[in-house]
Amino acid sequence: MDIHHPSLSEREPALDLVADAFGNPRARRPAVRAAVLTDPDYSAETTLLATDDDGEVVGHLATKRSAIALDGEWLSVARLGSVCSAPNRRRRGIGAALVEAAAALYPDVAAIILNPAAEEYVRVFYETLGFRAARRTIGCWQVLAAAVPLGEPLLVRAARAGEAAVLDRLYVDHYGQRNGSKQRTAAWWDRRIAGEPLLWAEMTPRTLVAERDGQAVAYAVVTDDDDHRVWELAGAPDGATALLSHEAVRHGDRFTVAIDPHDPLWPLVAVCAPADLSPEPGIVMVRAQDQGRLADTLGRVLAGRSASLGGDHRTATVTAEGRTLACDWTELLCLVYDGSVLAERMEAGAVQAESNHQALWQAIFRARPATRRMTDAF
Numbered sequence: 001m002d003i004h005h006p007s008l009s010e011r012e013p014a015l016d017l018v019a020d021a022f023g024n025p026r027a028r029r030p031a032v033r034a035a036v037l038t039d040p041d042y043s044a045e046t047t048l049l050a051t052d053d054d055g056e057v058v059g060h061l062a063t064k065r066s067a068i069a070l071d072g073e074w075l076s077v078a079r080l081g082s083v084c085s086a087p088n089r090r091r092r093g094i095g096a097a098l099v100e101a102a103a104a105l106y107p108d109v110a111a112i113i114l115n116p117a118a119e120e121y122v123r124v125f126y127e128t129l130g131f132r133a134a135r136r137t138i139g140c141w142q143v144l145a146a147a148v149p150l151g152e153p154l155l156v157r158a159a160r161a162g163e164a165a166v167l168d169r170l171y172v173d174h175y176g177q178r179n180g181s182k183q184r185t186a187a188w189w190d191r192r193i194a195g196e197p198l199l200w201a202e203m204t205p206r207t208l209v210a211e212r213d214g215q216a217v218a219y220a221v222v223t224d225d226d227d228h229r230v231w232e233l234a235g236a237p238d239g240a241t242a243l244l245s246h247e248a249v250r251h252g253d254r255f256t257v258a259i260d261p262h263d264p265l266w267p268l269v270a271v272c273a274p275a276d277l278s279p280e281p282g283i284v285m286v287r288a289q290d291q292g293r294l295a296d297t298l299g300r301v302l303a304g305r306s307a308s309l310g311g312d313h314r315t316a317t318v319t320a321e322g323r324t325l326a327c328d329w330t331e332l333l334c335l336v337y338d339g340s341v342l343a344e345r346m347e348a349g350a351v352q353a354e355s356n357h358q359a360l361w362q363a364i365f366r367a368r369p370a371t372r373r374m375t376d377a378f
């Protein structure tokens, strides 16, 4: 087996493999292929393939340098995606070799992160490679269109080419300080604005903008598929109200909004007496990479929570009110991301702390949504 960046002639067979390994027929559609193969975020330098002795492509993995927010601090990460091996070559070490080769491309990031496929064995696969599951909550609320208040009649229009920087500023101002939000590239926005076909979802997300005095003050990402959703709603309340009422008029009955009660725009949705259709919390898988960088960022986050961080290469130690908690670095990242797993992890012996101090630690590792924007899946 050989692992390398794809040559030009290997990029199409790699997408055939993605289609076969994931049972994803979209990966064979010419329009989807054209979009994926010209995406600067999916370049040869950030993609890895495994080939067998005959040069056949038998494994694939895409990577991206990014960052996720934790209490307003950016944690540098490498994201992995579309990790797969050929269905008839599984359990021969291809997947593991690809993940380790990808990790070696990013020696300087604090952590490696990915959204695993739903199957249990996929989670087992990553756990054998030292990844741990951090909890991730996605809010989804259904509102009756008739219950949405009419706001000021601001102009609502489709986002325009070249507006990536404006939309990204609204996104970062709105979501950037919230646990789990990730940095997006200009290419990501350009593709969403252009409404390019998606590799992973049979949907057509559109980005709408609300304007006041010629300035974009809020945006929404909406789809007309899948029960009509407002997947993302960010910006000033007057603009967001205009966007919600625009969608209510467009869809006379009911629609869903991806939001959670910690969102600054939650009151706009709450007045509609929405029904909670949120799925069970899912997971994101993480693994510590550069321990020094991880310690730097987590140390700042914990200082903001009145705790201090120490430890050595293997073990992180957190001190608060003269008490100490110890675990490995990957475990600590999961706890900071969403502390609702604390009791479970203490019970499993993965986190060492005296059990009668659990209340102290729960106040530091708060149970709270580490919300991932649903649109990050696009």
Ligand SMILES: CC(C)(COP(=O)(O)OP(=O)(O)OC[C@H]1O[C@@H](n2cnc3c(N)ncnc32)[C@H](O)[C@@H]1OP(=O)(O)O)[C@@H](O)C(=O)NCCC(=O)NCCS
Residues within 6 Å of the ligand: 021, 022, 082, 083, 084, 085, 086, 089, 090, 091, 092, 093, 094, 095, 096, 097, 114, 115, 116, 117, 121, 122, 124, 125, 126, 128
């Ligand atoms: C997940 C996937 C990439 C694993 O690839 P692979 O080449 O079979 O993985 P490896 O051979 O390197 O497996 C490494 C270890 O992971 C664990 N593992 C992998 N597949 C497993 C399975 N089906 N059941 C239980 N454990 C498994 C085993 O511990 C394995 O070591 P072992 O074979 O010595 O016991 C592959 O099954 C796949 O392509 N699945 C479909 C696409 C997908 O869902 N990808 C994940 C996207 S996040």
